[in-house]
Structures are given as structure tokens and as C-alpha cells.
Amino acid sequence: MMNYKSCPLTDRVTFLKTLQGSDLEAICSQMIGFTEYEADWKQAQNTILMCLRDPRPEVSALAVTCLGHIARIHGKIDKEIVKQQLASMHIQNDMQGRIEDVLDDINYFAQ
Known part of the structure; x- marks a missing residue:
């Protein structure tokens, strides 16, 4: 069973x-x-x-997912830059599906 855990409101300085x-x-x-x-x-x-x-790998994998969240939440993302960065990643086999899902999200949600 999965448990929902609320994520804290975090600013850029704190996150970095x-x-x-x-x-x-x-x-x-x-x-x-x-x-x-x-x-x-x-x-x-x-x-x-x-x-x-x-x-x-936990951080880079979540970063891929978060790019999809940005497209979904804001309806905007710089598609060319993001796609270029994703394409240039050294992709482990377990990341390929995640990247494909994010690209689908970007194409669907972002202008």
C-alpha cells in the first residue's frame, strides 16, 4: 500500500x-x-x-519526472532545450521508459 506524503513548500535557495x-x-x-x-x-x-x-540515480531520475510535472503544472516548458538535455543523458535502461513518459507529458501539456 502506498502512503501519500505531502512535500514541503521549498524555494530555490533552500532546495539547492x-x-x-x-x-x-x-x-x-x-x-x-x-x-x-x-x-x-x-x-x-x-x-x-x-x-x-x-x-x-535517485536524483537524476526524479529530475526527469519533475520536468513532466513542470509542463503539466505550468503548461509551459522550453521543449527544445528539455528534449535536447534528455537526449544527451547517459540513459540507463530503467530510465528509458521514464524519459518517454515525460516526453509524452511535455508534448501533451506544454504549449
């Missing part, structure tokens, strides 16, 4: 500070909170794009 640490649960929770609550879609997009290069 947490991202430098090693607490993966806090990083992931704050990444979702930042993605959901950041009013500036471009700021959210650019911050999450940085996370694609994080060496921790």
Missing part, C-alpha cells in the same frame, strides 16, 4: 542547499516541493535541468 547534502529523502522531497510550488516555470525548469547531471 539541500541538494549539496547527502540526505536523499530530503533532496527528493524538496525537489518535488520546489517543482510544485515555484511560480516561475523557467526558473523551475532550469533548476531541475541541473539535477539531470547529478551522479545519484
Whole structure:
């Protein structure tokens, strides 16, 4: 059974500070909170794009998902930049499906 856990409202400065640490649960929770609550879609997009290069697979995988959330929440995303960044990722087999889902979300929700 899955349990819903609310993510904290997180600003960019707080998230980036947490991202430098090693607490993966806090990083992931704050990444979702930042993605959901950041009013500036471009700021959210650019911050999450940085996370694609994080060496921790939990962080980079969640960053992929968060890009889809940005498209869904804001109805906007820079499709060319995001698609280019996703295409240039060193893709592990378990990430391919996630990336395809996010690209579908971007194409459906973003202008």
C-alpha cells in the first residue's frame, strides 16, 4: 500500500542547499516541493535541468519526472532545450521508459 506524503513548500535557495547534502529523502522531497510550488516555470525548469547531471540515480531520475510535472503544472516548458538535455543523458535502461513518459507529458501539456 502506498502512503501519500505531502512535500514541503521549498524555494530555490533552500532546495539547492539541500541538494549539496547527502540526505536523499530530503533532496527528493524538496525537489518535488520546489517543482510544485515555484511560480516561475523557467526558473523551475532550469533548476531541475541541473539535477539531470547529478551522479545519484535517485536524483537524476526524479529530475526527469519533475520536468513532466513542470509542463503539466505550468503548461509551459522550453521543449527544445528539455528534449535536447534528455537526449544527451547517459540513459540507463530503467530510465528509458521514464524519459518517454515525460516526453509524452511535455508534448501533451506544454504549449
